[in-house]
Amino acid sequence: MAEVTLTNITKRFGDFTAVQSLDMEIEDGKFTVLVGPSGCGKTTTLRMVAGLEEATEGEIKIGDRVVNRVPPKDRDIAMVFQNYALYPHMDVFNNMAFGLKLRKTPKPQIKERVHEAADLLGITDKLKSKPRELSGGQRQRVAVGRAIVRNPKVFLFDEPLSNLDAKLRVQMRTELEQLHHKLQTTTIYVTHDQVEAMTLGDRIAVMKDGVVQQYAPPQRTYDHPANQFVAGFIGSPAMNFLPAKATTDNGRTVLVGTDYRIVLPPERAKSDLPANVVLGVRPEDLDGPAPGAENAIRMTVSVTEQLGHSLLVYGTVDDAQLVASLDPHRSVAVDSSIDLTVNLETLHVFDPETQETLL
Amino acid sequence: MKSALNPRRFVAKIPLHLTILVFAAIWIIPTLGLLITSFRDPTNIAGTGWWTVFPKLFSGGQYSLENYIGVLRGEGLARSFLNSLIISVPATAISTFIASFAAYGFAWMRFHGRKVLFMLVVGLMVIPLQMTFIPILPIYSKLRLAGTFPGIWLAHTAYGLPLTTYLVHSFMAGIPKDLFDSAAIDGASPLKTFWRIVIPISVPALASVFIFQFLWIWNDLLVALVYLSAKPNVAPLTVSIANLVTNRGQDWELLTAAAFVSMALPLVVFFSLQRYFVRGILAGSVKG
Numbered sequence: 295m296a297e298v299t300l301t302n303i304t305k306r307f308g309d310f311t312a313v314q315s316l317d318m319e320i321e322d323g324k325f326t327v328l329v330g331p332s333g334c335g336k337t338t339t340l341r342m343v344a345g346l347e348e349a350t351e352g353e354i355k356i357g358d359r360v361v362n363r364v365p366p367k368d369r370d371i372a373m374v375f376q377n378y379a380l381y382p383h384m385d386v387f388n389n390m391a392f393g394l395k396l397r398k399t400p401k402p403q404i405k406e407r408v409h410e411a412a413d414l415l416g417i418t419d420k421l422k423s424k425p426r427e428l429s430g431g432q433r434q435r436v437a438v439g440r441a442i443v444r445n446p447k448v449f450l451f452d453e454p455l456s457n458l459d460a461k462l463r464v465q466m467r468t469e470l471e472q473l474h475h476k477l478q479t480t481t482i483y484v485t486h487d488q489v490e491a492m493t494l495g496d497r498i499a500v501m502k503d504g505v506v507q508q509y510a511p512p513q514r515t516y517d518h519p520a521n522q523f524v525a526g527f528i529g530s531p532a533m534n535f536l537p538a539k540a541t542t543d544n545g546r547t548v549l550v551g552t553d554y555r556i557v558l559p560p561e562r563a564k565s566d567l568p569a570n571v572v573l574g575v576r577p578e579d580l581d582g583p584a585p586g587a588e589n590a591i592r593m594t595v596s597v598t599e600q601l602g603h604s605l606l607v608y609g610t611v612d613d614a615q616l617v618a619s620l621d622p623h624r625s626v627a628v629d630s631s632i633d634l635t636v637n638l639e640t641l642h643v644f645d646p647e648t649q650e651t652l653l
Numbered sequence: 654m655k656s657a658l659n660p661r662r663f664v665a666k667i668p669l670h671l672t673i674l675v676f677a678a679i680w681i682i683p684t685l686g687l688l689i690t691s692f693r694d695p696t697n698i699a700g701t702g703w704w705t706v707f708p709k710l711f712s713g714g715q716y717s718l719e720n721y722i723g724v725l726r727g728e729g730l731a732r733s734f735l736n737s738l739i740i741s742v743p744a745t746a747i748s749t750f751i752a753s754f755a756a757y758g759f760a761w762m763r764f765h766g767r768k769v770l771f772m773l774v775v776g777l778m779v780i781p782l783q784m785t786f787i788p789i790l791p792i793y794s795k796l797r798l799a800g801t802f803p804g805i806w807l808a809h810t811a812y813g814l815p816l817t818t819y820l821v822h823s824f825m826a827g828i829p830k831d832l833f834d835s836a837a838i839d840g841a842s843p844l845k846t847f848w849r850i851v852i853p854i855s856v857p858a859l860a861s862v863f864i865f866q867f868l869w870i871w872n873d874l875l876v877a878l879v880y881l882s883a884k885p886n887v888a889p890l891t892v893s894i895a896n897l898v899t900n901r902g903q904d905w906e907l908l909t910a911a912a913f914v915s916m917a918l919p920l921v922v923f924f925s926l927q928r929y930f931v932r933g934i935l936a937g938s939v940k941g
Contacts, residue, residue: 344834345837365837366838373834381836383854392839393838393840397840
């Protein structure tokens, strides 16, 4: 068990900066998720912790030890790869035992640990099989098992579920959660899937262009995104963004578009807003139709999708696209105009220049 | 199965099948003639064509092993067969061994000048080996390598390495990178990774390279003639058979038997390792 501390980490490949001055403290025993679109530097960060890439600048600490110059095998970490990276010519037992054998662990102990891990993952009957005889889910379990038997200080996962089909992915996600609950090992998990990030992480780091945009517990990134990128990345369907003009009326902040005029409650008033802002509202924070309601946004409906638990309504407001997630029992006609009320407590305002959260 | 029975598809494939049949016939008919002739009496060979045996194919008396005994004992081809083995097996093994190390290095180890060095090695393939005889022969005589088995092992290894390295490299470069990362985290040194992971995975590629290289060396006449000379104690089959053609050109029964002796081993190799052969042909183009 150990915490992982990244201090001012930068990684450059030639002229390209993959990771820029990254600072992160990963607490002992916590599950941390690095999430972001492809090319955001999340995998590079993970590989630097693993020792598979060298940091151009900065310091990586696992526990109290600076590991920048320590080879991967001596960092006391184990890694699970996206395409499993099982040794195709070895059976499951030997795949899991390989690392222990190289460390000259006594044979009875290897056997015990492999069987223990296989039990935990439900693959005991597969120990004699070759990887090619296994299904995707079983292969991933072996890959996880290979990490477990080493009993490392830190687990590293590099998009471990992205090769699995949707149903299996959800199942393995739950299993990984239970596994972490049982083992309580510090874990760093890379994914581009924000649902995985939200469900698995004790804390998540949202990355973009090699820079951490926000590093916080998942609910906080949802409720209080640090900027417009995080707001749009976390949550599904994604947050709606509408251009708006900010004015003040009787000390209350007012956001105005062609098809709406929203007056914020006094406790959310903010006097120093720039004239042009971006209004951010999540689909689930819209409600309606509410004809003629105050603080409503008028939307022209183009498509509706019935999901059973909600009704997704797509349309346009001021030439911008808008999605609303409504009560599935409402009926909304395509091509009609509807008024939607906005939850004023959870509405966000962003600076169109810096993308920072203003309100 | 359905598609195979589909009459339209069958018709569409007729030209393909015909071409294959024609090619097979072009190869098989002379080989068959060679085989039958090699078992026939010299007087019969002179009197009638080999195809005349067909009406009474299995009746006794018309075949004998005399010709084989003649070439193997009388003409000393038994010794040449052994020489061919002594030349081919070590030379092939050495070049496959070195090529697999080189290919691993070129494919997966980081060092300065890696690309340039690899281009140089592969580029050597375009140099015709005849060009090398004159500069190398004096060195060989100085080092007393001419006319010795180690000398020809060295020559065949050197001539074979560019292609074998290239073939093995293209296979090894296709091994997923994650496997190497995983091995590094598991604690395997580059050498351990090579022996315990890369080599076992590369067995099909190595086998096919071994077969190609073996057949090439087995059938080589030029290199053997230049570096070994025609002394019977070292001459391989190819050299001895070439001599036989010069000395006993009229004796068909001996020539055909000798030819079949030299074909026997490649045929065995080919039929027993067919699956590697096909994979080997694909090794350069398609991964796996």
